[in-house]
Each structure stands twice: as structure tokens, then as C-alpha cells.
Amino acid sequence: MSVATVSHVVNGSRRVSPEVKARVLKAIAALKYRRDGIARSLRMSQTRTIGLMISDISNPFFADFVRGIEDAVHARDPNYNLILCNSEEQEDKERRLFDVVLEKRVDGIVIVPAGGNRDYLNDLIGTGLPVVFADRFLPGLDADAVIVDNRDASFRLVTHLVRLGHRRIAALNAHLAATSIRERIEGYRDALEAAGIPFDERLVVTSRSRIEDAVVAGSEVLDLRPAPTAAFCTNNFMTLGLIRALSDRGLRCPEDMAVIGFDDFPWASTFRPRLTVVSQPSYALGQEAANLLFDRLLKKRTGPPVRLTLGTSLIIRESCGAHARVPA
Secondary structure (H helix, E strand, O other): OOHHHHHHHHHOOOOOOHHHHHHHHHHHHHHOOOOOHHHHHHHHOOOOEEEEEEOOOOOOHHHHHHHHHHHHHHHHOOOOEEEEEEOOOOHHHHHHHHHHHHHOOOOEEEEOOOOOOHHHHHHHHHOOOOEEEEOOOOOOOOOEEEEEOHHHHHHHHHHHHHHOOOOOEEEEEEOOOOHHHHHHHHHHHHHHHHOOOOOOHHHEEEEOOOHHHHHHHHHHHHHOOOOOOEEEEOOHHHHHHHHHHHHHOOOOOOOOOEEEEEOOOOOHHHOOOOOEEEEOOHHHHHHHHHHHHHHHHOOOOOOOOOEEEEOOEEEOOHHHOOOOOEOO
């Protein structure tokens, strides 16, 4: 066979007769041939690789998010691969991982930013490399983004507590340099203001986004006087920490304190009491982020950056003292 014929079979670049194709494939199997991806990338100036930077792989939210990206990438082009990186919400680690994926000559990057590296990212975007922010974004940077309306979702969730009669509502705030967390606290404040309840900064307790730290923060909330009757948690680690703090004190939810949280997760409905939460479309967030990136890679989308905002669902369970489902 000529080199050109074998190339057409391997790459599917031109129709080859079934007989010739069968002979080439038989030789490939006998020789256990594998294409040299590095050489191909140098020739094509394209690696068919996408960098995916998430902020905390231990957070259940990102399991469906990554699956959504992977499924969307495979649907668009099964020859593309992902390089998954976990910044652990650390600016320095995120910067090091950027250097790693750029050395791999990725064709584009989807990032859940840790909050820093603004100048670095601005320079990176300026090179023309497609970059898509997901779940969060960095204001002022010209890149596509797909997010949810965190402020509105938190407003609706806290307003539900107000309608149940709560007036002293604490907030467990995850200490993250993320637009999403800041917007959730803004939604909490909006709900209080709309109900005519004065904002009390002493009711906002902040801790690192780790369950162990959230347990300590939960204990601080339980020590507040006058005692809050309800608490809003800005992510699932804060929710789990508060639930454990209540259990450690021998207190009951919602009898002693109503609890609501941001983010649903697979076992939220198996808790007793079952947790009232805002459910984010994490799988769809991943899909839309991948599609935005591919549209830039294939030049199907040009011009200024776009920001997609997806809806959320308010799932009412027993932890707030109510038993109904409120649609998005």
C-alpha cells in the first residue's frame, strides 16, 4: 500500500474500497500500530485536547459538571480528549496548572476560576486561545461564560424561609474568591430587605469551604444570641457542616433550626430530615461550556463574548419545615 492510501484509511480523509480498507486494518492489528499523536499535533498545529480546570474536585457539584463537559465534547468530536486539573481553590496552584496545560498545547480551556490570576488570564485570552468560564467568571475579562443566576436563586430560597415565619436568619458563608458565593450573599440580603428585615452582619459567619471548618462555623451560629431560628448555607459543604454541628449539640432540624442550602447532591434526599436546597443544572452547565468552547474553536461563533445564564430549581423538603416542591 502507498503511504497516502494508509493515511486515508487511518484518518478517514478519503473513501477507500472495502477490500483495501480491510487489508490495511488487518496490517494495523497485526503490527499493533498506534498513531503518533505528538507528531500529528505538530503537523496539524492542533492537539485535539481541551484543558478543564475545576476549583474543588471533592465537591459533588463537579461530578455531573465534568460528565456534562465530557459527553458534550465526545458528541461534538470523539477524537478530542480532556486534561482535568483541580486547583483546590488555590490561586498559586491554579497558576501552576495553567502552565502545565499550556505546555500540552491545548486547543482551548474551560475554567472554574479560583478567583485570582486575573492578569495572567487576561494575557492568555489576548493570545486568542479560546477560554470559557463556567459556574463563575472574572468581571472585566473578555471570555465566554455559562453561569446560573445565583442572586435570584438565593433570594427565592431565603424568601421561602421568611414566608414560613422566620425573621432571624443566619448565613453560613463559604470563604471563596468566587462571584457565585458573593452573589448568593447578595441574594440573601435582598430577601431580607424585601421582607423589611434589617441586615445584621453578626448573623453572617464565614469559614473555609471544608466540612470540618463548616462544623466550627455552624457551632458559632448556634452560639449566637438571640438564637437564629433558621440558617442559609452558601454551598453544600456549609450545609453539611451545620447539620453535623446541630447533631453534635443534640439539636434537631427543623424543630430547633431550619436549614436551607445551595446545591443539591445525590444523597440530599436521603438525609433525615431531607434537605431543602437550590438545585443547579450542573450537567447542563458542563454541556453548555463545552459547546461554547467548540463554537469558538470551529469559528461558528465570532465577535464579543457571550454569557449564558441557566435556571435553577427550588426543592422544598423537610429541613425548612415544609413539604412541597416549588418549580423554577
